[in-house]
Amino acid sequence: xxxxxxxxxxxxxxNSAELIRTRIxxxxxLAADDISDWHILRRSIDARGRKPVVRMRVAVYSKGEKHQAxxxxxxxxxxxxxxxxxxxxxxxxxxxxxxxxxxxRGFRPVVYDRGKDVRSRRRDLRAIQQEGKVNPHSNxxxxxxxxxxxxxxxxxxxxxxxxTIEKAMRLLVEHGAPPDILxxxxxHIGSNKLPKIVAAIRETIxxxxxxxxxxxxxxxxxxxxxxxxxxxxxxxREIPVGALVLATGHSARDVYRxxxxxxxxxxxxxxxxxxxxxxxxALIDRIQYNQSPREESLPAASYKLVxxxxxxxxxxxxxxxxxxxxxxxxxxxxxxxxxxxxxRRDSAYANSGTVVAVxxxxxxxxxxxxxFAGIALQEQVERAMFSFSDGTQRAPAQRLIDFxxxxxxxxxxxxxxxxxxxxxxxxxxxxxGIYNRLRQGILDFADKMKxxxxxxxxxxxxxxxxxxxxxxxxxxxxxxxxxIAGLFPAGEGxxxxxxxxxxxxxxxxxxxxxxxxxxxxGLASVHS
Ligand SMILES: Cc1cc2nc3c(=O)[nH]c(=O)nc-3n(C[C@H](O)[C@H](O)[C@H](O)COP(=O)(O)OP(=O)(O)OC[C@H]3O[C@@H](n4cnc5c(N)ncnc54)[C@H](O)[C@@H]3O)c2cc1C
Numbered sequence: 001x002x003x004x005x006x007x008x009x010x011x012x013x014x015n016s017a018e019l020i021r022t023r024i025x026x027x028x029x030l031a032a033d034d035i036s037d038w039h040i041l042r043r044s045i046d047a048r049g050r051k052p053v054v055r056m057r058v059a060v061y062s063k064g065e066k067h068q069a070x071x072x073x074x075x076x077x078x079x080x081x082x083x084x085x086x087x088x089x090x091x092x093x094x095x096x097x098x099x100x101x102x103x104x105r106g107f108r109p110v111v112y113d114r115g116k117d118v119r120s121r122r123r124d125l126r127a128i129q130q131e132g133k134v135n136p137h138s139n140x141x142x143x144x145x146x147x148x149x150x151x152x153x154x155x156x157x158x159x160x161x162x163x164t165i166e167k168a169m170r171l172l173v174e175h176g177a178p179p180d181i182l183x184x185x186x187x188h189i190g191s192n193k194l195p196k197i198v199a200a201i202r203e204t205i206x207x208x209x210x211x212x213x214x215x216x217x218x219x220x221x222x223x224x225x226x227x228x229x230x231x232x233x234x235x236x237r238e239i240p241v242g243a244l245v246l247a248t249g250h251s252a253r254d255v256y257r258x259x260x261x262x263x264x265x266x267x268x269x270x271x272x273x274x275x276x277x278x279x280x281x282a283l284i285d286r287i288q289y290n291q292s293p294r295e296e297s298l299p300a301a302s303y304k305l306v307x308x309x310x311x312x313x314x315x316x317x318x319x320x321x322x323x324x325x326x327x328x329x330x331x332x333x334x335x336x337x338x339x340x341x342x343x344r345r346d347s348a349y350a351n352s353g354t355v356v357a358v359x360x361x362x363x364x365x366x367x368x369x370x371x372f373a374g375i376a377l378q379e380q381v382e383r384a385m386f387s388f389s390d391g392t393q394r395a396p397a398q399r400l401i402d403f404x405x406x407x408x409x410x411x412x413x414x415x416x417x418x419x420x421x422x423x424x425x426x427x428x429x430x431x432x433g434i435y436n437r438l439r440q441g442i443l444d445f446a447d448k449m450k451x452x453x454x455x456x457x458x459x460x461x462x463x464x465x466x467x468x469x470x471x472x473x474x475x476x477x478x479x480x481x482x483x484i485a486g487l488f489p490a491g492e493g494x495x496x497x498x499x500x501x502x503x504x505x506x507x508x509x510x511x512x513x514x515x516x517x518x519x520x521x522g523l524a525s526v527h528s
Pocket of ligand 1 (some may be wrong): 095142144150
């Protein structure tokens with residue numbers, strides 16, 4: 001017999017089987033010895049009380065019954081070597097999860113990415129970090145695994161589609177992610193583990209008969225009578241396609257320009273822009289856990305802050321406890337930052353994007369740029385930051401109180417940002433509407449988190465790639481572009497995802513729609 005109970009333990013007790021058994025038996029009408037098995041369904045840290053506790057929902061089994069793990073998803077995969085091909089551009093989470101779904105449905109994914117495989121990509125990341133050199137095809141956003149590979153690997157999503165989230169998580173676990181992500185309320189993998197997982201996904205795609213091609217920059221689509229029939233590569237090849245999943249991420253601005261040139265309809269969409277703020281982790285631990293130093297069994301503390309200033313949301317974004325600020329520029333001449341962390345989250349710093357929602361109304365000054373108004377705003381800020389730098393990826397920065405009070409910082413605190421920081425008047429480099437809201441937002445946050453507002457914290461420019469400022473429209477039912485048959489815009493770059501898991505789920509959904517398209521259009525003799 002199985003029943004579910006909620007228990008709580010102290011953080012240093014989570015690995016004590018005996019203690020958990022006792023806690024369970026306190027909650028159910030069973031003696032501890034009659035509990036034949038238990039299985040944790042959900043786990044979260046609750047730091048609201050005087051001492052943090054770990055809350056768990058547990059499935060409890062009695063009368064000799066045991067928890068049965070579901071069969072591995074990969075066991076259901078079959079060879080697709082001779083199956084009809086589905087072309088996928090972009091080897092990020094959207095593209096790779098679309099590829100896995102294609103295999104499951106009996107189609108052969110053929111993936112193209114402008115960047116390098118996950119290992120070779122490392123050299124280019126080192127060049128950005130140490131020499132400030134940005135390779136426009138291989139950087140923190142482009143290359144195998146996409147922007148997700150050298151990310152933080154936080155796996156939260158605002159989606160409530162439990163079945164689909166679970167499927168994406170289980171596939172990650174089957175490719176080497178820690179099983180904890182299946183139960184943790186705030187699952188996290190870490191940048192040291194993600195590359196291996198990404199490589200394992202590629203090996204699965206290839207093992208079952210799919211293909212992955214790196215260093216293949218797609219520069220054009222071939223459209224014939226309202227249908228996509230091919231793609232062109234930078235090295236002059238033309239590759240015929242039956243169905244095309246376009247999953248190129250939000251930083252591939254050349255892809256939007258190429259679509260516009262081809263008169264493929266695009267739409268502006270709201271996004272967010274701001275800065276990254278870094279505090280000493282010990283300070284955030286003290287505020288959130290009321291402990292200093294935090295007890296060893298507790299993870300680095302995080303925060304989530306949100307407020308409303310003059311009709312616009314101001315919020316923390318992609319908070320990285322125990323993490324690092326990284327240079328996420330995708331072209332020379334710009335400065336863009338983001339955050340990541342290792343699985344242990346053991347750096348001395350806590351950083352978070354702190355951004356202001358940008359609505360379409362805010363883009364009126366950029367109206368001359370048409371659908372590219374949002375990109376024009378991003379570029380203006382990214383270039384302003386670069387012009388303040390020294391030609392490398394050193395990022396303009398200001399102490400937090402100086403930023404809010406509009407005073408230049410004469411020096412800066414230590415930071416995790418490897419290329420280094422340059423004192424700069426960020427308050428003059430950001431558009432007024434953004435700066436004024438950030439300023440008020442930070443003061444609101446200071447009221448919510450005592451100790452947050454300190455000159456020990458540093459504000460770094462700029463956090464401009466929170467989500468895509470452009471949507472590639474698609475039909476809600478068929479997932480195809482409304483004007484171009486066979487073109488399936490997908491993931492974050494198309495405006496349908498905002499993070500690793502939502503991108504993975506969108507890739508799966510799109511692949512299902514592609515399978516249907518292939519069947520309906522007689523392009524498939526093999527299907528699920
Ligand atoms: C540093 C950093 C940290 C992050 N941390 C987190 C986190 O902790 N949690 C989270 O959920 N999200 C995080 N994100 C965001 C997350 O990585 C993205 O939401 C996600 O990767 C989007 O997936 P995608 O597949 O849609 O696009 P992308 O991951 O951007 O992948 C697009 C791919 O398309 C390729 N491509 C682009 N143009 C072309 C072309 N013309 N031809 C061929 N290939 C092309 C690119 O090389 C790239 O590999 C982070 C992002 C960054 C940069």
